[in-house]
Amino acid sequence: MAAIKLKNIVKSFGDTAVVKGIDLSIEDGEFVVLVGPSGCGKSTTLRMIAGLEQATSGDIVIGERVVNDIEPQHRNIAMVFQNYALYPHKSVRENIIFALRRLKVDNADIERRLAEVSEMLQLEELLDRKPADLSGGQRQRVAMGRAIIREADLFLFDEPLSNLDSKLRSHMRTEIGKIHNKFGRTSVYVTHDQVEAMTLADKVVVLHDGYIAQAGTPMEVYLNPANVFVAQFIGSPSMNIIEGTLFNDYLLVDNYRLPRKQLSNVALQTVIDQQGIPVKVGIRPDFFNDSRLFPETDNTFNFTGLQIDLIEPMGFDKEVLFNLAGEAVKARLDLRSELQRDQQIDLVVELSRVLLFDSETDQRL
């Protein structure tokens, strides 16, 4: 078991800086998900923790040890690779127990642990096969087994589910969650899929362009994103960002005036002069409600007379597109709202869910 500290980690390949200064502490037993678009530095960060890449500067501490100059084989970590990286010449059994052979674990113990792991991952039937004879999902399970059997200090996952079809992916996601609950090992998980991040993480770390854009619990990054990037990256469909103007008493969006006093999730409390200040207004599609089903209160605002441009039915949900201040804005309503295209609709939003961002810096106000 181990806590991890990354202290001002920088990684450059030649002239290209990929990781530009990351500070992060991961507690013992915590499940941390590094999430971000491709090229944000998440995989590189994971590989530096593993020791597969050397940081250009900064310190990595695992447990009590600074591991900057410690080879991967001496870090006592287990890792699941995106392409599984199974040994093609070894059987499933040999693949799984390969690390234990190196650790000189005695045979009885190996057999016991193998039996336990192969039962948990339903690998009993496959133990004598070679990786080439397995399906993608089976290979993924073998890769998981190889990591679990180690009982290592630290689990690293490098986009482990990205090569699976969507059904299998969601199944394995659940399995990974269960395994973490069972063993409670410190885990670092890299993905570009915000659903995996939200469902698995104790702590989500959103990376953007080599920096940490925000780190927090899944609900923190969902409800209180620190900037426009995080707001749009986390959550699906992504948050609507609309141009608006903030005046001393109200927020002007299109020609709707939202009372400033009730925007309880906006930190900015200074007096604003008469011209007002331009802002970006963030409202999640999930927070729009059909006014026919949702009574207006003191803390809500009713966007009346919105013209529906498009309806995308998803079964229980439907996504409704309309125009607000020149932006195509999305609302997610459920099946109770019966709607048609070109119809007008009134949508209610709780004012505490309306977020404001600086129009220049994109940071939360």
Added chain:
Amino acid sequence: MTPLERAEARFGWKLVAPTIAILGLLILYPLMYNVYLSFFDVQLNGSKTFVGIENYIKLLSNSDYYSAIATTSLYLLGTVVGTTLLGLAMALLLRDPFMGRGLVNAAIMLPYVAPVISVVFGWQFLFDPISGVVNYLFVDLLGLWSERSNLIGDPDSALWVVVLFDIWKHAPIAYLLILSKLVSISRDQYEAAAIDGYGPIGRFFHVTLPELYFVLATVVLLRLIWNLNRFEDVYLLAPNVETLPIFTYYQAFTGVIDQGLAAATSVIQLGVLSIFIWFYIKKIMKW
């Protein structure tokens, strides 16, 4: 077979027919004629007398034949082990790109592409007892040997010169074959093995070597097949090293010419060669 496949097959036969005809004429016919000759006492004027297996009996009771087999075995062992290990070592060293790898590659390939006769003269000059650099180095400079010796002139030491020459000349092809496989091994596997706790030596034995199995087996067997028949390198550099092809040549074309006996030698050699080739195709290539 579908009609389409039948048409394809017919077309295929038409394409390979000329090759089969030429191979039959130039290889299969001489081969069979050689087997035929091995049962005759052949005179230089062309007259032949059937002697049954007498040539074989004569051959198998000739002590020179056994000494040629021993020489060939040592030659095969030395050259096959030497080229494979040297090729592997060079491939491992030159696997990762570095400045000037192209130049180093070209230098390594040079002995392989140079004409045999020119490099043989070079080697003979190197080993010359009077003016050769080898004697100068070991006798005059390092003082490891007490006196100058004619390494190529003495058949015992000449064998090792010939082995060394073959390793030098043919390690490049082993290097090339091994390197091409080596660079295709995925980095993932090495990373996984490192995570699993294995250092460079463990990774070599558990990742590199299993991946190289096929190509190493190929190198070993191809070298065996080629070198069992190797004539020109040995004969040109040190004609006193009597490997089987050279023994056969002496029987067939020098001294008391006995082409029937030479044919019998070739037939036995063909048998051994066929076993190697069968093994290569069945066990290594798994056809």
